[in-house]
Amino acid sequence: MSISANRLTKEQYEQNFSDIHPPFETPDAALVEANRCLFCYDAPCMKSCPTSIDVPKFIKQITTDNIKGSAHTIFSSNIMGAGCSKVCPVEKLCEGACVFNLMHEEPIPIAKLQRYSTEIAMKKNWQLFKRKGSTGKKVAIVGAGPAGLSCAHVLSREGVDVTIFEKENKGGGLMTYGIAAYKVTPKFCEDEVNYITGIGGIEIKYNQELGKDFSLEELQKKYDAVYLGIGVGLARQLEIPGEDLQGVEDAITFIYNLREKGYPAIPVGDKVAVIGMGMTAIDAATQAKRLGAKEVTMLYRRTQEEMPCTQVELDIAMLDGCEIIWLAAPKEIKGNGKVEQLVCSVMALGEPDASGRRSPVDTGKTFTLEVDMVIKAAGQMPFAELVNRNKLENKSGKIVVKEKAATSIAGVFAGGDAVNGGKEVVDAVQAGKDGAKAIINYLGLNNV
Amino acid sequence: MADISCNFLGIKSPNPFWLASAPPTDKKYNVIRAYEAGWGGVVWKTLGSQVKNVSSRYSAVNYGGHRVMGFNNIELISDRPLEINLREITETVKEFPDRATIVSLMADNDKESWHELIKKCEDAGAMGFELNFGCPHGMTERGMGAAVGQDPEIAKMVVEWVMEKATIPVITKLTPNVHSVVPTGKAVVEAGTNALSLINTIQSVTGVDLDTFVPNPYVAGKSVYGGYCGPAVKPIALKFLTSIAQNDVTKKVPISGIGGVSTWKDAVEFMLLGSTSVQVCTAAMKHGFRIVEDMNEGLNNWMDEKGFKTIYDFIGKSVDTITHWEDLDINYHHIAKIDQDKCIHCGLCYIACEDTSHQSINLEYGRPYNKYTIKEEECVGCNLCQLMCPVNGCITMEEHRVAPEYVNWKMWQAEGRPLNDH
Numbered sequence: 046m047s048i049s050a051n052r053l054t055k056e057q058y059e060q061n062f063s064d065i066h067p068p069f070e071t072p073d074a075a076l077v078e079a080n081r082c083l084f085c086y087d088a089p090c091m092k093s094c095p096t097s098i099d100v101p102k103f104i105k106q107i108t109t110d111n112i113k114g115s116a117h118t119i120f121s122s123n124i125m126g127a128g129c130s131k132v133c134p135v136e137k138l139c140e141g142a143c144v145f146n147l148m149h150e151e152p153i154p155i156a157k158l159q160r161y162s163t164e165i166a167m168k169k170n171w172q173l174f175k176r177k178g179s180t181g182k183k184v185a186i187v188g189a190g191p192a193g194l195s196c197a198h199v200l201s202r203e204g205v206d207v208t209i210f211e212k213e214n215k216g217g218g219l220m221t222y223g224i225a226a227y228k229v230t231p232k233f234c235e236d237e238v239n240y241i242t243g244i245g246g247i248e249i250k251y252n253q254e255l256g257k258d259f260s261l262e263e264l265q266k267k268y269d270a271v272y273l274g275i276g277v278g279l280a281r282q283l284e285i286p287g288e289d290l291q292g293v294e295d296a297i298t299f300i301y302n303l304r305e306k307g308y309p310a311i312p313v314g315d316k317v318a319v320i321g322m323g324m325t326a327i328d329a330a331t332q333a334k335r336l337g338a339k340e341v342t343m344l345y346r347r348t349q350e351e352m353p354c355t356q357v358e359l360d361i362a363m364l365d366g367c368e369i370i371w372l373a374a375p376k377e378i379k380g381n382g383k384v385e386q387l388v389c390s391v392m393a394l395g396e397p398d399a400s401g402r403r404s405p406v407d408t409g410k411t412f413t414l415e416v417d418m419v420i421k422a423a424g425q426m427p428f429a430e431l432v433n434r435n436k437l438e439n440k441s442g443k444i445v446v447k448e449k450a451a452t453s454i455a456g457v458f459a460g461g462d463a464v465n466g467g468k469e470v471v472d473a474v475q476a477g478k479d480g481a482k483a484i485i486n487y488l489g490l491n492n493v
Numbered sequence: 494m495a496d497i498s499c500n501f502l503g504i505k506s507p508n509p510f511w512l513a514s515a516p517p518t519d520k521k522y523n524v525i526r527a528y529e530a531g532w533g534g535v536v537w538k539t540l541g542s543q544v545k546n547v548s549s550r551y552s553a554v555n556y557g558g559h560r561v562m563g564f565n566n567i568e569l570i571s572d573r574p575l576e577i578n579l580r581e582i583t584e585t586v587k588e589f590p591d592r593a594t595i596v597s598l599m600a601d602n603d604k605e606s607w608h609e610l611i612k613k614c615e616d617a618g619a620m621g622f623e624l625n626f627g628c629p630h631g632m633t634e635r636g637m638g639a640a641v642g643q644d645p646e647i648a649k650m651v652v653e654w655v656m657e658k659a660t661i662p663v664i665t666k667l668t669p670n671v672h673s674v675v676p677t678g679k680a681v682v683e684a685g686t687n688a689l690s691l692i693n694t695i696q697s698v699t700g701v702d703l704d705t706f707v708p709n710p711y712v713a714g715k716s717v718y719g720g721y722c723g724p725a726v727k728p729i730a731l732k733f734l735t736s737i738a739q740n741d742v743t744k745k746v747p748i749s750g751i752g753g754v755s756t757w758k759d760a761v762e763f764m765l766l767g768s769t770s771v772q773v774c775t776a777a778m779k780h781g782f783r784i785v786e787d788m789n790e791g792l793n794n795w796m797d798e799k800g801f802k803t804i805y806d807f808i809g810k811s812v813d814t815i816t817h818w819e820d821l822d823i824n825y826h827h828i829a830k831i832d833q834d835k836c837i838h839c840g841l842c843y844i845a846c847e848d849t850s851h852q853s854i855n856l857e858y859g860r861p862y863n864k865y866t867i868k869e870e871e872c873v874g875c876n877l878c879q880l881m882c883p884v885n886g887c888i889t890m891e892e893h894r895v896a897p898e899y900v901n902w903k904m905w906q907a908e909g910r911p912l913n914d915h
């Protein structure tokens with residue numbers, strides 16, 4: 046057993062990381078599905094979208110050959126509508142609410158149709174929004190992730206000049222760095238960032254990290270307002286013995302490297318254990334398998350009832366051949382310098398906890414897995430230290446905001462994962478819109 | 494098993510489904526394929542003076558992702574030499590003597606031409622004639638087709654010429670490009686036609702190409718009005734059919750119904766409104782002759798279910814249910830009811846009623862599913878919500894009579910009852 050890179054042929058990598066939800070191959074194929082849409086009134090799909098995309102309208106526009114209008118409808122509500130069509134857990138959002146479900150029929154493939162319109166718009170580089178005349182106002186945004194980009198786009202439309210400070214060398218945030226490559230490619234993420242900033246009035250300064258390359262005070266001085274879309278970053282530690290052994294990695298770093306360095310360069314074990322059952326855990330487990338790991342076992346301390354990922358995601362993992370062990374919590378990682386064994390506690394469900402889910406209780410029994418790699422996907426933690434240092438009111442590192450976006454410091458706004466602790470891309474996009482609205486109010490631009 | 498055979502003026506066919514005079518019946522090859530597929534009869538594509546056709550010839554109206562909801566053509570009558578057609582008719586009748594092989598005719602506008610054509614076709618073995626008084630394009634400019642059917646006097650004259658010569662049954666096909674088919678229908682029945690068929694195609698422009706700005710079908714930068722047919726024209730055909738089936742003069746002769754028949758159900762509707770046989774074209778052009786299989790089986794199963802032994806047990810059964818508006822019962826009232834167990838919360842009933850009807854549906858906001866209920870006191874019973882609902886049986890119309898007795902508009906007025914109860 047060992048951890049090694051370059052396990053597969055080029056063709057195998059290509060096949061394993063090809064688009065998991067391929068697009069419609071022809072306009073006719075899209076039309077068949079678009080024409081199925083009932084064009085619901087006060088549509089459940091629209092109400093289930095955090096950005097409230099007018100789904101029936103954009104689908105209707107596909108059927109009338111008004112693709113430009115369709116894309117405009119999507120982007121008006123969600124400027125990352127192209128990316129969201131690939132990464133949204135639609136089974137619990139729009140498609141999950143589609144009324145066809147109530148007829149026990151397949152829901153309308155909303156994401157696929159959204160991808161259809163937005164892909165054409167991006168390919169043809171239709172710039173569907175025009176900036177208003179300059180207001181002379183300048184806003185700094187920290188973080189070029191979904192929240193920051195969404196906020197920037199709305200502000201730019203309103204005639205505000207935006208500068209985004211991004212600590213990485215690419216924009217897109219978790220979209221670029223934290224999602225399985227078979228959902229979105231790094232190339233697509235780059236195209237999407239360029240498409241969004243194509244409106245003009247948005248400058249992204251890369252390799253600029255808050256607290257290192259510049260301070261919040263500096264931004265406050267130089268700009269009329271500041272928006273913090275700094276996300277979450279630190280992987281939650283397991284706090285168990287052996288966590289420092291070679292072969293223990295956190296899922297975020299694993300996925301980040303995979304997207305930065307290319308598939309063959311990523312080492313993966315023969316027998317991999319993945320801790321957690323969220324979307325990131327699934328992305329890590331499936332990609333470990335797709336990189337050539339012989340066995341991947343996912344461990345979750347509760348049961349399928351309580352799992353944070355969707356059934357669709359779990360199915361991807363299971364179809365990839367990942368083993369699932371419910372009611373198992375990591376207790377100790379053993380090894381001589383390198384990971385050799387993972388000792389797990391057998392859990393049982395007790396009383397409901399704060400989240401309303403029944404909390405896992407240690408039964409005292411244990412079992413041991415022979416593994417050579419452990420990937421931790423037990424959630425991410427907010428940048429508590431950074432937030433505290435900047436004297437932002439927060440709750441365990443999550444920035445507290447009023448009226449959806451205003452922080453405890455006047456002129457400083459925040460949104461996205463940094464506030465909610467880590468939700469979907471689409472939630473961050475909405476947060477960015479809310480932030481822009483609050484900033485426009487704050488700058489007194491809403492009456493202009 | 495019901496008996497679905499048809500006897501149309503002595504012309505027998507194993508079922509009442511004939512192919513209409515049109516491209517599918519242009520030559521022996523097609524007709525033989527149709528008979529092999531199970532069609533009861535054909536009306537051979539119109540024979541008459543020699544013509545030349547153009548390219549293109551067809552265009553269509555698509556709707557909601559469905560192709561060919563409506564169809565139009567600018568093709569003329571048969572452009573093949575008469576002798577070839579006659580020879581093939583002879584061969585076809587010989588091969589399939591049990592089918593109704595009827596020949597459509599459109600001679601030049603003089604008696605001798607008609608007589609000559611009739612003689613040749615009878616000699617070839619035609620079992621009956623259908624006079625094409627309906628072709629709406631091309632032939633009209635030469636005083637033929639719809640030009641005849643639109644003028645009762647001319648139609649009468651031509652039928653009289655035909656009846657002098659013909660020894661086999663004569664069906665006169667009517668054009669719908671008139672305000673009423675009854676005047677011409679009456680005229681040709683009085684002139685002695687043995688039967689009527691309707692409708693021919695309706696003059697139309699199916700659409701304009703948004704890139705070339707030229708309507709369809711396209712012929713070297715130009716277009717012309719084409720004859721419209723297909724599912725879209727069925728309601729118009731049924732209306733014209735009813736008016737012929739109800740008129741005291743025209744109802745004396747059998748009718749062959751035409752216009753958007755695509756399924757056995759369409760056919761039954763035509764028969765309930767007075768057709769003895771039905772003719773099909775567009776549906777066959779869309780799907781091929783195989784559609785007759787389900788037409789035969791569907792008609793048979795339906796007749797068994799209803800207890801009809803022959804088609805004559807139900808032909809014309811619905812004719813008298815179409816009345817005058819002023820005879821409708823004003824005291825009849827029904828109210829929509831939404832079955833909450835079947836409702837999928839699409840809101841289509843609500844928005845139709847709220848925006849365009851009587852604001853009779855209540856919306857109780859929910860996330861993501863709203864609840865929709867009928868405001869019974871507001872509902873006028875218009876059916877709109879039921880028509881828009883995508884779930885069969887979810888919205889039903891329940892009878893709530895205003896009063897038990899029948900009262901129509903004439904009685905209402907005579908009694909001086911209030912006109913406006915809003």
